[in-house]
Amino acid sequence: MHAHIQQRIQGIINNLDQLPSIPDVASKVLTMVNDPDISFKAIADEISKDQAITTNILKLCNSAYFSKGKEISSIDRAIVTLGIKEVKDIVIVAATREVLNKIVVGYDLARGELWKHGIAVAVLSKKIATIKNRKAVADIAFTGGIIHDVGKTVLALFVQNTFREILETAQARQIQFPAAEKEIMGFDHQEIGEKILTKWKFPEVLKAIVRHHHEPDKSPAEFLPIVSIVHIANTLCLMAGIGIGADGLYHELSDTAIKTLGLSNRELEELYGDMPQVLNQASGIL
Amino acid sequence: MGASSSPTVLRTILGSCVGICIYDRMKKIGGMAHILLPNNPGDGIPEKYADSAIPLLITRLLKDGAKKEFLSAKLAGGASMFKFNASVTLGQIGERNVEESKKILEKNGIPVLEEDTGGNTGRVIDFFLEDGRLKVKAGGQEKLYYKV
Numbered sequence: 001m002h003a004h005i006q007q008r009i010q011g012i013i014n015n016l017d018q019l020p021s022i023p024d025v026a027s028k029v030l031t032m033v034n035d036p037d038i039s040f041k042a043i044a045d046e047i048s049k050d051q052a053i054t055t056n057i058l059k060l061c062n063s064a065y066f067s068k069g070k071e072i073s074s075i076d077r078a079i080v081t082l083g084i085k086e087v088k089d090i091v092i093v094a095a096t097r098e099v100l101n102k103i104v105v106g107y108d109l110a111r112g113e114l115w116k117h118g119i120a121v122a123v124l125s126k127k128i129a130t131i132k133n134r135k136a137v138a139d140i141a142f143t144g145g146i147i148h149d150v151g152k153t154v155l156a157l158f159v160q161n162t163f164r165e166i167l168e169t170a171q172a173r174q175i176q177f178p179a180a181e182k183e184i185m186g187f188d189h190q191e192i193g194e195k196i197l198t199k200w201k202f203p204e205v206l207k208a209i210v211r212h213h214h215e216p217d218k219s220p221a222e223f224l225p226i227v228s229i230v231h232i233a234n235t236l237c238l239m240a241g242i243g244i245g246a247d248g249l250y251h252e253l254s255d256t257a258i259k260t261l262g263l264s265n266r267e268l269e270e271l272y273g274d275m276p277q278v279l280n281q282a283s284g285i286l
Numbered sequence: 287m288g289a290s291s292s293p294t295v296l297r298t299i300l301g302s303c304v305g306i307c308i309y310d311r312m313k314k315i316g317g318m319a320h321i322l323l324p325n326n327p328g329d330g331i332p333e334k335y336a337d338s339a340i341p342l343l344i345t346r347l348l349k350d351g352a353k354k355e356f357l358s359a360k361l362a363g364g365a366s367m368f369k370f371n372a373s374v375t376l377g378q379i380g381e382r383n384v385e386e387s388k389k390i391l392e393k394n395g396i397p398v399l400e401e402d403t404g405g406n407t408g409r410v411i412d413f414f415l416e417d418g419r420l421k422v423k424a425g426g427q428e429k430l431y432y433k434v
Contacts, residue, residue, distance in 0.1 A: 108426060163426065176368055235367065239379070240322065241299040244408030246426055249301060253370040253377060265375040272302075272376060273323050273334060 005158050006186030012154060013187075013195050020153060020196060025050045026095035027201040033088045034203070040084060044075040047091060056094040057087075064284035065123070066090060085139035092143045093119070093285060096150075104152050106159030107245035112286070114149060117243020120282040121145035124233035127278065128271065132261050134225060141229045144209035147202075148230055149243075151193030151210065158185050163246055170250050177250040178214050190214060216257040228257035232271075240275040287333045289317025289346045296413040300363030302380035304387050304403070305411050306340055307360045308396065309418035310352035311434040316415045319343045323379065324386035336386040344394055357396050360420045360431055361387055362411045364403040380404065400431040 012018045028046055032038045048054055054075060061072040061082060072078045078087050101115035109117075122145030129138035152159075159166065162184050170180035178188035193210035208223035209230050219227040235253050238244050258268070288296050296318045298305050309316035319339040332338035348354065364384035370377035384403045391398055402409065402422045412421040418434035 167425065170368070174369075238408075239302040239367065239376075241301040241303055241408060244299060244301045248405075248407035248425060249365050250368045250406050253367040253374060255371040255374070258371075258374060265373075268374070268376040269323065269379070272379065273330065275322060276331075276334065 001184060001186055002162065003186075005162065005184075009155070009158060009185060009187050009192070013192070016199050019199050020099040020150070022095045022099055022200055023050055023053055025053055026092055029088055029091045030203060030206075031201075033084055040079045041076070043084065043087075044079055047075045047087075053091070053094050056097075057090050060090045060093055060285065061087075065281050066285075089122075089139050089142045092146055096147055099153060100146070100150065102153070104156045104245070106156035106161075106163060107152055107247060109152075109243065109245045113243050113245070114152060116282065116286060117237060118146045118149060119285050120237045120242045120279055121148060121230065121233045123282045123285075124236060124271070124275075124278045125229050127274075128229050128233055128261070129226075131267075132229075132263070134229070137226050137229075140205055141226055141233075144206055144213075144226065144230045145233055147193070147197070147206065148210055148213045148234060149189065149193065150196050151189035151191065154192050154196065155181070155185070155187065155189045159246070167246075167250070176214060176252050177247040180250075214251055216254045216260070224256075224260055228254070228260040231257040232261065232263065232268075236268075236272050236275065237278075239272060240279075242275070242279060287317065287319050287339060287343055287346075289315070289343060289350060290415055294415045296415065298411055300409045300411060301365055302363070302367075302383065304336065304361060304363040304380075304383040305409075305413075306336075306343070306387050306391070307362070307411075307413045307418075307420055308343060308347060308357055309359075309415075309434050310347065310356045311358065311418060312356040313352050314416065314418070315347060315350055315352045316413065316418055317343050317347050318413050321383060321387065324382045336383060337390055340387065340390040341394065344396070354395065358399045358418075358434055359391050359396050360400040360402075360413075360433075361398055362402045362409050362420065362422050365405055365407055365409070368406045399433040402429060402431065 061078045103111045104114045122142045125141035125145040126138045129141045166180045181188040197207045212219040216227045216231045306319045321336045326335035326338040364380040366380040407424040410423040420431040
């Protein structure tokens with residue numbers, strides 16, 4: 001382990017200003033959606049305060065993936081037409097794009113690849129939730145999919161100089177890439193992602209997804225199903241080459257996740273075979 | 287799937303998928319199939335499966351003027367997850383994709399001259415149709431394959 005790298009990363013975590021920021025409206029909407037006493041009108045007003053994001057949200061509401069056919073020209077209409085959960089997902093897409101849509105050097109991801117990967121994982125997570133009778137959490141799976149790799153944006157700088165060592169450690173010790181990250185740098189991208197979500201004031205379920213997406217076994221039991229959904233979606237996207245970076249497939253396909261969701265071999269292969277359609281749907285959001 | 291003549295470069299990114307690059311060294315015509323799974327269940331989109339995509343690509347190249355005796359192939363991709371339970375068939379999909387691709391090429395009398403397959407890395411591949419060379423970038427390193 002490189003103590004100086006660990007110290008530098010610890011310094012970034014301690015000083016919240018150095019972690020990426022997103023517009024406040026994201027955490028406000030996430031909280032409001034879960035509060036039964038808050039009216040749709042109040043949520044719409046909160047979103048509409050941020051003019052720049054409102055413009056982007058309306059564009060997304062009318063995109064091929066989210067549109068229900070009718071032109072949507074206000075946040076009020078969006079909530080009525082698409083539903084509050086869908087609008088919440090759209091707010092997260094609009095709020096996180098700037099942080100995620102960039103070059104991630106150390107992981108060898110060109111501009112836009114991490115963003116495309118997140119959106120593809122989001123779309124596939126929602127699909128898996130829907131077909132495996134977990135439609136009630138499909139929106140949370142979608143949000144978790146978008147942001148699951150956010151920690152890579154901070155860790156990339158350090159991975160750039162230690163990549164060879166991390167990879168050699170993974171191979172020599174037969175451990176997956178994030179475990180090797182931790183060996184070499186003292187932190188892995190899942191932990192850093194969790195810290196970022198704490199700064200953003202995101203709920204526990206999303207933190208669990210970000211923290212455990214490579215190791216669902218370690219997830220708190222109450223979040224295991226949703227962590228498993230994002231884990232499977234992430235694995236399938238990587239296997240299909242979507243957002244596959246320097247860490248390649250040095251990851252585990254978790255048996256716990258497969259069993260938790262009750263996915264058969266046939267279902268897994270079919271989901272994998274459907275990746276071109278998933279990518280197609282995702283491109284409507286990019 | 288793409289087929290064309292020079293000076294085009296066909297690029298794709300591969301995980302467990304396999305890129306099958308076929309080239310006519312005399313006519314300098316080539317094409318690439320990017321397959322996800324080995325076998326078409328029958329009603330699947332033909333481009334996604336090795337056993338239907340490769341014959342489709344060959345037919346298209348022949349239609350464009352290629353001659354079967356001048357065709358050769360290069361393969362890349364077919365990586366696997368680092369760890370998976372042996373009973374999960376998706377874990378072997380990379381290997382099965384490579385095997386089936388080779389089988390179909392052999393059946394069609396097309397020799398495989400170069401192969402950069404397996405392992406746990408993702409690959410970005412560029413297939414240059416001016417001379418049929420293949421560039422494979424994996425784990426931060428580049429390799430070139432020239433045989434046609």
